[in-house]
Amino acid sequence: MKDLAGEPFNSVRPHISIAKPSRLASKTTRTHRSVGSLLEGKDFEPFVEELSASFVRVHVADIGGEIDRWIREIVLGLNLDRGALAQIDAKSGKLVVRHSWSRDHIFKLPIGLELARPAPWFNRLLMSGRTLAFSKVSELPPEFFDNDWKTYRRYLPKSNVTVPIRIGAEVVGAVGFGAVRKERTWSPRLVRRLELVGQIFGNALERRRAVEENTLLRHELGHVSRTAVMGELMASLTHQLNQPIAAIMMNAEEIQNMLDSAQPDLGHIRAAVGDIIQDDLRATETIKGLRSFFRKSEAAKTPLNLRDVVVEVMRTVRSDALFRHVSLTFEAPGARMLVAGDRIQLQHAILNLVLNAFDAVSEGEGPREVSINIGVDKDQITAAVRDSGNGIDPAMIAQIFEPFFTTKPKGMGMGLAIARSIIKAHGGQLSARRNRDRGSTFEIRLPALQEKI
Missing domain, CATH: 3.30.450.40 (GAF domain)
Known part of the structure; x- marks a missing residue:
C-alpha cells in the first residue's frame, strides 16, 4: 500500500544519530x-x-x-x-x-x-x-x-x-x-x-x-535504601520511642498517686503534666521524622540551613551511637549555612555516611569516634564525616561509590552510591579520603545559597 505521494505507507527508516558538529550551529536565528x-x-x-x-x-x-x-x-x-x-x-x-x-x-x-x-x-x-x-x-x-x-x-x-x-x-x-x-x-x-x-x-x-526513568529509578532505590537504613536503626529508634513513652507512664502514675492523697500537691501535678506534654512532643517528633523519611515523594528543593539538617540526623542516630559505644560530635559555625535542596534526600545522604562511619569504627579495637563538621570553602558549604576506623583501602577508593560494591557481609552496596547520586543531583560533590593518622573522611560539597538581605 502506498501513500498519496507514491511512497510505501509502512516504509521503515533507520534510527538517526548525527554526531558531527553542525555547520549552522552558530546561527541562533534563521528566516x-x-x-x-x-x-x-x-x-x-x-x-x-x-x-x-x-x-x-x-x-x-x-x-x-x-x-x-x-x-x-x-x-x-x-x-x-x-x-x-x-x-x-x-x-x-x-x-x-x-x-x-x-x-x-x-x-x-x-x-x-x-x-x-x-x-x-x-x-x-x-x-x-x-x-x-x-x-x-x-x-x-x-x-x-x-x-x-x-x-x-x-x-x-x-x-x-x-x-x-x-x-x-x-x-x-x-x-x-x-x-x-x-x-x-x-x-x-x-x-x-x-x-x-x-x-x-x-x-x-x-x-x-x-532521564525521567533514571530519576524515577533513583527515587525508588532511595526509598529502598531508606527502608534498609531504618531496619539497621530499629533498635535505637525503638529506644528513642520507649524513653518518652516510659517517662509519660511514670508521670501519669505519679499524678494518679498524688490525686489519691488527702492533699494533692497541685504544683507537682502541674510539673508532671508539663513533663508529659514535653515527652509526648518528643515522641511525636520522632514519629513525624520517620514518616517523612519513609515517604516516597518528588524532590522539592528549598532553602535549607545545612546545620539543621545535620542536627536532625544527629537526633536520629543518637541512640544508635550509645548502643554501639560511639563518641559522636558535631561542630558548625553559628552562622546559617544555606543550601538549596530537598531536606529528606540530604538527610538520607548524610545518614548513610554517618552509619557507614559507625560501621567503620565498630570493626576495629581502637577509639570509636565519629565527628561531623560543617564549614565554608569559598562559595561552597562543606560537611565532613570523619571516623577513627581502620581507614579506606586506597585500592578501593575508586570503587566504593559504585552501585552494589560493598565490603560488608550483609551490605546492599547501595548506600554510598545513592548518597553520591543525591549530592550530584544537588549540584555538589561527594568524595572520600584516607586520613593521615587513622580512619577516613567523607566530604560533601554543596553550592552555597546566598541569603537575601
Whole structure:
C-alpha cells in the first residue's frame, strides 16, 4: 500500500544519530523561508545537523519547548498552517496530543486530545507505523469517513502529512503538519524528509524518557535504601520511642498517686503534666521524622540551613551511637549555612555516611569516634564525616561509590552510591579520603545559597 505521494505507507527508516558538529550551529536565528528551502531543497543535510544538534545542546527540561519551536519553524517554513505532536500516554497507552501550534485564527489541535476514541482509523494507521499523506480530503479512504469524519471535520486540514515517531521498532508518537487554508501537494522527497524529522523528534523524546526513568529509578532505590537504613536503626529508634513513652507512664502514675492523697500537691501535678506534654512532643517528633523519611515523594528543593539538617540526623542516630559505644560530635559555625535542596534526600545522604562511619569504627579495637563538621570553602558549604576506623583501602577508593560494591557481609552496596547520586543531583560533590593518622573522611560539597538581605 502506498501513500498519496507514491511512497510505501509502512516504509521503515533507520534510527538517526548525527554526531558531527553542525555547520549552522552558530546561527541562533534563521528566516522561516530558509527552513522551508532547506527542507525542500538540496541543502537538507545542514538542516538535519542543526535540528539534531539543537536537541543535544538543550537541557532535558527544555526539550518540550524546543519541540514547540521547531514545529512552528517547519509550519511557517513550508507555508503551512498547523503542526502537532502526539505521544503515547503512559497510563492509557493511547496517542495523546502533547504539542500543538497554529497560525492566528486557525483552529489548532487541543493539548490532551486522545486520538483513539474519536478517530480509531487514524489512530490504528499511526500505531501500525505507517505515514499518512493526502493533498485533498477526497483522497482519504472510505474507512476514514465511516469512523473519523464526525470528529475530524472540525480539525481536518485540506492537505496533511502525519508521520509516526519511533524509538527503535516501537511507535511512541506521531507528528503532523497541515495546510488548512488551501490544498498543496507533497513530494515523495518531502514526505521522506518529514519522516526523518519525526525520527529526530523521537531521539529527543527518548533522551527525555531515559532521564525521567533514571530519576524515577533513583527515587525508588532511595526509598529502598531508606527502608534498609531504618531496619539497621530499629533498635535505637525503638529506644528513642520507649524513653518518652516510659517517662509519660511514670508521670501519669505519679499524678494518679498524688490525686489519691488527702492533699494533692497541685504544683507537682502541674510539673508532671508539663513533663508529659514535653515527652509526648518528643515522641511525636520522632514519629513525624520517620514518616517523612519513609515517604516516597518528588524532590522539592528549598532553602535549607545545612546545620539543621545535620542536627536532625544527629537526633536520629543518637541512640544508635550509645548502643554501639560511639563518641559522636558535631561542630558548625553559628552562622546559617544555606543550601538549596530537598531536606529528606540530604538527610538520607548524610545518614548513610554517618552509619557507614559507625560501621567503620565498630570493626576495629581502637577509639570509636565519629565527628561531623560543617564549614565554608569559598562559595561552597562543606560537611565532613570523619571516623577513627581502620581507614579506606586506597585500592578501593575508586570503587566504593559504585552501585552494589560493598565490603560488608550483609551490605546492599547501595548506600554510598545513592548518597553520591543525591549530592550530584544537588549540584555538589561527594568524595572520600584516607586520613593521615587513622580512619577516613567523607566530604560533601554543596553550592552555597546566598541569603537575601
